[in-house]
Amino acid sequence: METVALIVAGGRGVRAGGGMPKQYRPLAGRPLLRHTIACFARHPEIDAIRVVIHPDDAALYAAAASGFDLLAPVHGGALRQDSSRNGLESLVEHNPVNVLIHDAARPFADAGVISRVIGALSDDTPAALAALPVSDTLKRADAQARVTGTVDRAALWRAQTPQGFRYAAIIAAHRAMAGRDLTDDAAVAEAAGLAVQLVPGSPDNIKVTMPEDFSYGERYLAAGATGGEYRTATGFDVHPFKPGDHVMLCGVNVPHDFGLAGHSDSDVGLHALTDALLGTIGAGDIGSHFPPSDPQWRGADSAVFLSHAAKLVNAAGATLRHVDVTLICEVPKIGPHRDAMREKLAAILALPIDRISVKATTTDGLGFLGRREGIAAQAAATVMFA
Ligand code: MG
Numbered sequence: 001m002e003t004v005a006l007i008v009a010g011g012r013g014v015r016a017g018g019g020m021p022k023q024y025r026p027l028a029g030r031p032l033l034r035h036t037i038a039c040f041a042r043h044p045e046i047d048a049i050r051v052v053i054h055p056d057d058a059a060l061y062a063a064a065a066s067g068f069d070l071l072a073p074v075h076g077g078a079l080r081q082d083s084s085r086n087g088l089e090s091l092v093e094h095n096p097v098n099v100l101i102h103d104a105a106r107p108f109a110d111a112g113v114i115s116r117v118i119g120a121l122s123d124d125t126p127a128a129l130a131a132l133p134v135s136d137t138l139k140r141a142d143a144q145a146r147v148t149g150t151v152d153r154a155a156l157w158r159a160q161t162p163q164g165f166r167y168a169a170i171i172a173a174h175r176a177m178a179g180r181d182l183t184d185d186a187a188v189a190e191a192a193g194l195a196v197q198l199v200p201g202s203p204d205n206i207k208v209t210m211p212e213d214f215s216y217g218e219r220y221l222a223a224g225a226t227g228g229e230y231r232t233a234t235g236f237d238v239h240p241f242k243p244g245d246h247v248m249l250c251g252v253n254v255p256h257d258f259g260l261a262g263h264s265d266s267d268v269g270l271h272a273l274t275d276a277l278l279g280t281i282g283a284g285d286i287g288s289h290f291p292p293s294d295p296q297w298r299g300a301d302s303a304v305f306l307s308h309a310a311k312l313v314n315a316a317g318a319t320l321r322h323v324d325v326t327l328i329c330e331v332p333k334i335g336p337h338r339d340a341m342r343e344k345l346a347a348i349l350a351l352p353i354d355r356i357s358v359k360a361t362t363t364d365g366l367g368f369l370g371r372r373e374g375i376a377a378q379a380a381a382t383v384m385f386a
Contacts, residue, residue: 003118004096005040005162007051009033009061009104010076010083023104024060027214028221030319031064035107040100041068042316042385043114048094051104052076052087067315084185085174091167099170100162101185105208107217109162116199117164126169127189130201131157159184160201169194221384231318232382233279237271240374247375249327249337250358251303251344256332260375263292263300268377269325269341269358270302276323276381277309281316303348310349318383320349324357329375334360 009023023033033051040046050071053061061073074090076083084101091099098121102109113130120128138151163185170185173192182188189196208217244259250269260266274286283289290297290305313320323345327334334341338358346353363370 001047001094001096003045003047003098003100004071004091004094004167005043005046005049005100005102006084006087006091007033007036007040007049007102007104008076008080008083008087009036009057010052010054011080011104012054020060021054021057022208024057024064025214027107027208027217028319031060032107032208032217033061033064033104036102036104036109037065037068037070038385039107039109039111040102040114041070043111045115045118046100047096050074050087050090052083067311079181080184081174081177081180081182081188084188085171085178088167088171088174092171096167098164099167100164101170102162103207106161106205107208108202108204108206108220109160110202110204113160113200113202113205114162117162120197120199121164121166123166125195125197126166127164127186127194128197128199129163129184129186130160130205131198132160132201132203133157157198158201159186160205160207165189165194229385230321230382231280231385232380233276235272235275235277235279235285235379235381236377237268237275238374238376239266239268239271241372247332248302249334249375249377250325250341251348252337252340254332254334254337264290264297264302264305265299267302268375269327269379270306272377272379273323273325273345273381274302274305274309276379277306277313277320277383280381280383281313281318283309283312283316303344306345306348313383316385318385320351320381321384322355322357322382323349323351323379324359324381325377325379326359326361327375327377328361328363328369330362330365330370330372334358 024031040049048071051073053073055075077086117128134153134156138153139147140149141147173188177188177191186196239260239262241258242261247254247256247260248265248267341358342353342356345356
């Protein structure tokens, strides 16, 4: 294994409010830790991720990490340094070349920061960390906040995480420094005499500490300035009419003079939308997940396909933001059912109804749809990688 990310989430930090450790408090609807994990889960140079947790937090962790393919969590210790060391010891069997140690409370570590830390590591430079030069003027003051001097900031940097290390070097340093009270892993490396390189961090890579940091984080995510990205993908499907008395469209039973032929319940709307969701994460198409040849899907409720695709999107670290379905047919009339369809999609996708669009059109009598031989649907889905 080349590079492992170790996310330290064992703290009790309650200054952020909310009655639970801050790394599990929701940020834009998902636990803070989930955002942090996603930063590393989507980075191509990270081969495995392990989270160090407090023994009391197993259930909170399971919820925050669900769907991600992670190494089993390990328990932290009394001090931050103990937690790092426990995490490092747990990696002995994997013996990675590099390890990146990261604070759970920094949910916006972008791919560039992670790449720069990894890129700086070499046998000559066994330690590197993200940092920013200090740009504010620094004052020294007494207990009454009376200025006693101005500090030269020229050589001062603010340390962030991730902090990256050659694994063999940092585990040896941690073992040697056990019991000493050092503030971060880089300080352990420094104390052990390792060369430590600074690489540019990011001003967005904030440490969420106080309640106002959560509001900042929510605004930041809402603005889409995540260092992540938005992706939109489309889906398309057609099913022919067959004898019957209703069609399933976007999960709604619409009475009609015909039914729709096909495997499952032939819900073209849900099929097109399922393909759109899969498209946002490059996860193939509905047929590759639910082969038409598999008898277990005969007559199946297509909501199963859509909710599976939604789970895969979530597991990929993305959040569904918007869906749009267009049904194309001469008959039946869609308008009277449109709101029921939107409500059904809202329920399947756990998405607010104002982020769901269902439209309908005809082909003005042209082609197979115009000849009333079946129904087509096209769909678009937009996700945000946070
Ligand atoms: Mg289909």
